[in-house]
Amino acid sequence: xxxxxxxxxxxxxxxxxxxxxxxxxxxxxxxxxxxxxxxxxxxxxxxxxxxxxxxxxxxxxxxxxxxxxxxxxxxxxxxxxxxxxxxxxxxxxxxxxxxxxxxxxxxxxxxxxxxxxxxxxxxxxxxxxxxxxxxxxxxxxxxxxxxxxxxxxxxxxxxxxxxxxxxxxxxxx
Amino acid sequence: xxxxxxxxxxxxxxxxxxxxxxxxxxxxxxxxxxxxxxxxxxxxxxxxxxxxxxxxxxxxxxxxxxxxxxxxxxxxxxxxxxxxxxxxxxxxxxxxxxxxxxxxxxxxxxxxxxxxxxxxxxxxxxxxxxxxxxxxxxxxxxxxxxxxxxxxxxxxxxxxxxxxxxxxxxxxxxxxxxxxxxxxxxxxxxxxxxxxxxxxxxxxxxxxxxxxxxxxxxxxxxxxxxxxxxxxxxxxxxxxxxxxxxxxxxxxxxxxxxxxxxxxxxxxxxxxxxxxxxxxxxxxxxxxxxxxxxxxxxxxxxxxxxxxxxxxxxxxxxxxxxxxxxxxxxxxxxxxxxxxxxxxxxxxxxxxxxxxxxxxxxxxxxxxxxxxxxxxxxxxxxxxxxxxxxxxxxxxxxxxxxxxxxxxxxxxxxxxxxxxxxxxxxxxxxxxxxxxxxxxxxxxxxxxxxxxxxxxxxxxxxxxxxxxxxxxxxxxxxxxxxxxxxxxxxxxxxxxxxxxxxxxxxxxxxxxxxxxxxxxxxxxxxxxxxxxxxxxxxxxxxxxxxxxxxxxxxxxxxxxxxxxxx
Ligand SMILES: Cc1ncc(C[n+]2csc(CCOP(=O)(O)OP(=O)(O)O)c2C)c(N)n1
Ligand SMILES: [Mg+2]
Numbered sequence: 170x171x172x173x174x175x176x177x178x179x180x181x182x183x184x185x186x187x188x189x190x191x192x193x194x195x196x197x198x199x200x201x202x203x204x205x206x207x208x209x210x211x212x213x214x215x216x217x218x219x220x221x222x223x224x225x226x227x228x229x230x231x232x233x234x235x236x237x238x239x240x241x242x243x244x245x246x247x248x249x250x251x252x253x254x255x256x257x258x259x260x261x262x263x264x265x266x267x268x269x270x271x272x273x274x275x276x277x278x279x280x281x282x283x284x285x286x287x288x289x290x291x292x293x294x295x296x297x298x299x300x301x302x303x304x305x306x307x308x309x310x311x312x313x314x315x316x317x318x319x320x321x322x323x324x325x326x327x328x329x330x331x332x333x334x335x336x337x338x339x340x341x342x
Numbered sequence: 343x344x345x346x347x348x349x350x351x352x353x354x355x356x357x358x359x360x361x362x363x364x365x366x367x368x369x370x371x372x373x374x375x376x377x378x379x380x381x382x383x384x385x386x387x388x389x390x391x392x393x394x395x396x397x398x399x400x401x402x403x404x405x406x407x408x409x410x411x412x413x414x415x416x417x418x419x420x421x422x423x424x425x426x427x428x429x430x431x432x433x434x435x436x437x438x439x440x441x442x443x444x445x446x447x448x449x450x451x452x453x454x455x456x457x458x459x460x461x462x463x464x465x466x467x468x469x470x471x472x473x474x475x476x477x478x479x480x481x482x483x484x485x486x487x488x489x490x491x492x493x494x495x496x497x498x499x500x501x502x503x504x505x506x507x508x509x510x511x512x513x514x515x516x517x518x519x520x521x522x523x524x525x526x527x528x529x530x531x532x533x534x535x536x537x538x539x540x541x542x543x544x545x546x547x548x549x550x551x552x553x554x555x556x557x558x559x560x561x562x563x564x565x566x567x568x569x570x571x572x573x574x575x576x577x578x579x580x581x582x583x584x585x586x587x588x589x590x591x592x593x594x595x596x597x598x599x600x601x602x603x604x605x606x607x608x609x610x611x612x613x614x615x616x617x618x619x620x621x622x623x624x625x626x627x628x629x630x631x632x633x634x635x636x637x638x639x640x641x642x643x644x645x646x647x648x649x650x651x652x653x654x655x656x657x658x659x660x661x662x663x664x665x666x667x668x669x670x671x672x673x674x675x676x677x678x679x680x681x682x683x684x685x686x687x688x689x690x691x692x693x694x695x696x697x698x699x700x701x702x703x704x705x706x707x708x709x710x711x712x713x714x715x716x717x718x719x720x721x722x723x724x725x726x727x728x729x730x731x732x733x734x735x736x737x738x739x740x741x742x743x744x745x746x747x748x749x750x751x752x753x754x755x756x757x758x759x760x761x762x763x764x765x766x767x768x769x770x771x772x773x774x775x776x777x778x779x780x781x782x783x784x785x786x787x788x789x790x791x792x793x794x795x796x797x798x799x800x801x802x803x804x805x806x807x808x809x810x811x812x813x814x815x816x817x818x819x820x821x822x823x824x825x826x827x828x829x830x831x832x833x834x835x836x837x838x839x840x841x842x843x844x845x846x847x848x849x850x851x852x853x854x855x856x857x858x859x860x861x862x863x864x865x866x867x868x869x870x871x872x873x874x875x876x877x878x879x880x881x882x883x884x885x886x887x888x889x890x891x892x893x894x895x896x897x898x899x900x901x902x903x904x905x906x907x908x
Contacts (some may be wrong), residue, residue, distance in 0.1 A: 191465065191477070198469050232655075239652035245474040245494060248528040321518060 175230035179208065181253050181260065181330050182238065184223040187246040195244050196223065205229060205237050209327030217269055220248060224260075224329045252329045260330035262306045263300070265290075269319035270297045278318055285311045296321055344738045349401050351518040352381035353481040353511045357445070358387050360488035363520045366416050368392060368407065368773055370400040375418020376460060377447030379512035392773065393803050395794040397424050399766035401431020402792070406767030408435075410728055411774035412565070414496050415440070420447045422460030422516040425506075426467065430760060432502045437757025438586060440840060441500040444472075450510040450538065451479060473501030481514040486521055493524045498531030499650040500563055505687045513862055531649060534676060535666035541663045543621075543645045544678045550619035550643075552689040554580040556602065559756070560624015560648060561668050561885065564748045567591065569672035570623060578684035580693055582610040584625055585737075585756040589746040599693070600860045603631035604892050605738045608700035611890075611898040614639050624668050627657040628757070629894075637897035647671050668755045683701070685719045695703030702742055704889070711859050712813045713882040717743040720781060720809060723866045727751065727769050727779040732764035732788030734818035736811035738888040740783045751778075762791025769799050770807045779870060786812040787836060794847035808877045810842055813884045821887050825902060846877035848881050854878045 187190045191213060200207050208226040215222050227237060234252065241250045253260075270278045271294075278297060282289055287301035301311050305328065312323065351359065357380055361369070368390045373381045383573060384391050386883050389662040394400045404415030406683055413565030423448040435442045437604075449458040465475045469728040474494050476487045484507075491503040555861040561567065561740065567590050574581050574597050581591045582599040591598055594699075599610040614620070620642040625631070632638040635658060644661040648666050654663035664671055714738065718864045721744045729744050731754040746752045755763040767781040783790075789810055799806055823831050852874050856865045862880070869876035891902045 194466065195469055202470050236656060243650070243652055245526065246531050333583065 173338075175232060177228055179226060179228045180234045181328060182223075182225045182227065182241070182250055182342070183253050183330055183332070184216070184225060184241060184250050185248040186212075186221050188219050188221045189246055190219070192246045195224075195246065196241065199240055199244065200227070201226065202237070203240060205233060207297065211327045211329050213329075224327070226328050228297060240242045251332075253332055258332050259303055260304065260328050262305055262308055262326055262328045264312075264317055264325040266299045266301070266312065266320040267296050268299060268315045268318060269295065269324075271295065272309055276316060277316070281314050282312070285314075287297045287311060292323060348517040348519045350515055351364065352379065352383075353478070353484055353507070353514050353516070356481065356484050356518045357488065357507065358383045359387065359518065360485050360520055361389060361416065363494045364414070364488065366414075369416045369418050370394055370403040370407070370870040371395050371418030372400055372420070374422075374424045374425060374447065374460070375510045376421035376449055377418065377424070377507075377512075379509065380418070380445075380447070380507070383516065384900070390797065391418075392769075392804075392849055393821060394766065394798050396792065397427035398431050398762065399769070399792050399798065401428045401442065402434065402760075402763050402766035402774070403770030405431060405435045405440045405763075406443070406478070406730060406753055406770030408441045408442055408770075409767070410442050410750055410771035410778075412750065413441075413774070414492055415442045415770060416445070417442065418445045420460070421449055421464070421796075422462045422846065425462050425464040426702060429467060430472070430762075432759045433502065434755050434760045435487065435761055436471045436473070438456075438755065439500050439563060439695060440502065441495040442502040443495050444502060444504045446504065446506050447512070448506045448508040448612060452510070464504065468504050471502070472504050473499075475504040475506065475801050477506045478508065478511050481511050481516040484511070485519060489521050490524055490526060493526070494529065498529075499560070506740045512577070531635075532651070532665045533667050533670060535647070535664045535671035537674075538676055539664045540671065540674050543664060543675055544647060544680070546573060546619055546643050546662060547577055547621070547675070547679060548681050548841070550562040550577070552617045552881060553577055553619040553621065553686060553722040554583075554599075554617040554642075555581040555591075556612050556614070556620055556622045556625050557581060557587040557590045558584045558623065558625025561587055561590040562624070564624060566623065566666035566668040566672055567749045569676065572676055573621075573672055576679065576684070578686045578690060579621070580613055580690070582606070584628070584631055585741055585754055587625060588752040588754075589749045591748040593745045594747065596882070601741050603628075603886055604633065604894070605741070605890065606892075606898065607691055607702050607742075608890050608901065611892070612696050614744045614897045615897075616692070617642045619825075620644045621706040621848055622673070622698045626653050630698060632657065633892050633896055633898040633900075634865060637899070639703050642813050689867055697717070704886075707883060709859055710883050711857065711862070711881065713813065713858065713886055714739050714743055714872055715879070716809065716811060716862055716880045716882060717783065719862045720783070720866055721745050721869070724779050724781060725865060726777070727781060728753065728763045728768075728775060730771055730783065731753070731778065732780045732784045733759045733761045734785040734788060735813070735821065735886070736783055736785045736817070737789075738818070739811070744783075761788040762787070765789060765792050765806075766795050766798075766807060768808070769804050770796060772804050773808050780805075784808055784810050785788060785817060786839060786842075787816045788826045789842075790840075794844065796846065796851055796875065800850050804875070805873055806875055809866075810879045811878060812839075812840060812842070813879050813886065817886075820885070824885070824887070825891075826893070840878055842879040846875070849873040849875075855881065857881045
């Protein structure tokens with residue numbers, strides 16, 4: 170009668186939390202303590218300054234994600250947890266990539282950046298810094314394209330997501 | 343003075359006022375530098391403060407007080423080592439869902455994070471073992487925090503809450519107003535149970551021919567004993583209780599199966615294997631209960647009633663999960679049930695056969711002093727009592743042989759299995775229930791973990807009795823070594839034991855040594871008659887084992903064979 174194990178999949182949770190110190194520790198502690206895997210976690214304040222929104226990308230089977238959701242809901246400072254599916258939501262991630270770009274290949278780099286509708290936000294004689302926003306896949310693709318030129322440094326924000334249309338993640342559990 | 347009229351008070355005074363508002367009559371605590379302003383207020387407060395001899399005991403005593411009374415227990419300690427000494431007690435309360443509020447002093451806010459003298463990040467340390475915790479950064483927040491703490495600790499699935507209270511905030515003068523209401527938009531435990539789920543549950547119950555009630559500590563927290571009894575008698579279902587659920591259903595009731603699981607009775611475990619409906623009430627399918635999950639209730643539909651949604655479906659697949667308060671839900675089930683005649687007569691006959699064939703028993707051993715016999719005698723002679731246990735073999739024999747008829751009369755560290763819990767918890771239980779005959783059933787190893795609390799009990803006239811089931815071994819570990827490690831008794835033989843009678847006497851308590859079967863009852867009666875704390879050192883046969891036993895990870899019907907070695 171053990172609980173069934175499904176398929177390991179990536180899930181995105183949109184979590185409204187009280188904007189108080191210590192909440193992030195409670196959430197990240199819960200993940201490590203119970204052995205859940207976080208792929209990324211972003212947090213920022215919402216339209217209501219007393220409430221922050223976390224977007225957590227985690228993987229596991231359905232049972233694990235259900236447990237994650239229930240355990241998150243038990244934390245006192247968590248206001249609401251919803252799983253957002255790709256169909257019902259829009260999501261974005263931002264990355265900054267510092268790429269080697271000397272005179273001889275700079276125009277090639279710029280061309281690729283244009284194709285991806287990314288931006289160059291800093292230039293030096295040796296390198297450029299590219300800003301790209303989009304899905305994780307798009308960022309991966311640009312990263313691949315830039316690799317041959319030499320990626321010096323890179324940072325990604327992790328995913329943020331909102332439910333599409335007029336539906337809201339209401340402020341109650 | 344009305345509740346929300348404001349007065350100028352210090353943070354420390356405001357804490358005491360807030361605790362009074364919550365109806366706190368007793369605090370178990372130990373002072374130190376960073377909690378001095380609070381202790382200064384306690385000097386002439388109406389709240390009783392009981393000075394323990396180790397902060398761990400303060401947490402256990404608050405826990406014992408809470409389990410025995412159903413009210414929130416409160417403990418208090420200074421920062422740093424005082425706070426970290428509470429940790430085992432807080433974790434014990436957390437694992438068994440006991441409402442405790444722990445208050446710790448903290449270094450002044452300006453020094454937090456600087457590794458100041460006696461600074462410990464106790465809110466960080468206790469995140470995984472509290473239901474919630476607070477660091478008070480502003481005196482104005484204190485009344486709200488206290489109000490919320492008591493509310494969170496005692497509602498939903500109960501649990502410990504910690505308040506870390508920096509010294510400068512204790513000294514801050516502010517306008518004190520105690521709030522009437524808690525406003526926590528993010529915390530609203532579900533209470534009533536979904537009507538559709540209740541209907542579904544009733545349909546399963548009406549169909550079942552071999553039902554079993556599996557009752558855990560949540561049933562006691564919800565005060566659901568009466569409803570459980572009515573349900574059991576209405577549908578004629580046998581009832582098995584977990585260690586935490588003991589007392590929720592009378593042990594002497596004809597439908598009682600006793601405990602299930604690793605040290606469960608054979609008939610309880612067999613009933614789980616063969617039942618067609620399992621009704622779990624405030625129980626969490628712990629591995630010590632279920633054994634191998636695949637063979638736990640393999641043929642049964644499962645109804646699971648629990649206040650904590652995260653427990654439903656956590657370990658096993660449930661057919662009808664119902665979130666809410668067990669008492670409320672059982673009342674609704676009883677009102678909805680349309681069962682004319684219980685269908686379980688065949689099933690009950692089968693169980694009667696098991697009970698006759700595999701009773702809970704032991705080798706009486708002629709004139710030898712057997713631990714089980716001692717516990718049976720205590721059970722017989724203690725009429726209106728509360729039994730508290732330590733951890734190990736004596737704990738399991740207590741679960742087997744103490745007849746508990748009422749909830750909150752059997753207190754034991756189930757989830758964490760904390761040796762050293764029993765004595766201080768017994769002190770807390772006695773403070774909460776002064777008219778009860780309170781007994782700690784202790785192993786010789788466990789009692790030595792908090793034996794210093796003799797001073798606390800003596801100083802405060804807290805009359806408890808301690809029955810030391812003295813096998814001069816860390817018996818439960820020795821049993822595992824005997825069964826699974828070729829009898830290599832690695833560091834479980836307690837050779838350097840004190841004279842417990844003299845230890846008791848050194849503190850001014852009564853000590854009695856019992857070596858013969860014929861002395862057992864007299865010693866118990868003598869302890870009951872004495873108005874002083876009494877230790878009885880029962881020198882029992884050394885290598886007795888706890889049976890029945892299912893090895894860890896095996897199916898709960900695969901018992902270790904009763905093995906009478908020469
Ligand atoms: C604080 C703590 N340390 C270690 C253990 C592991 N442990 C479980 S039972 C036991 C032996 C207990 O010995 P005793 O109190 O004499 O009881 P007995 O089993 O002999 O009845 C030990 C060491 C524990 N449960 N708690
Ligand atoms: Mg022992």
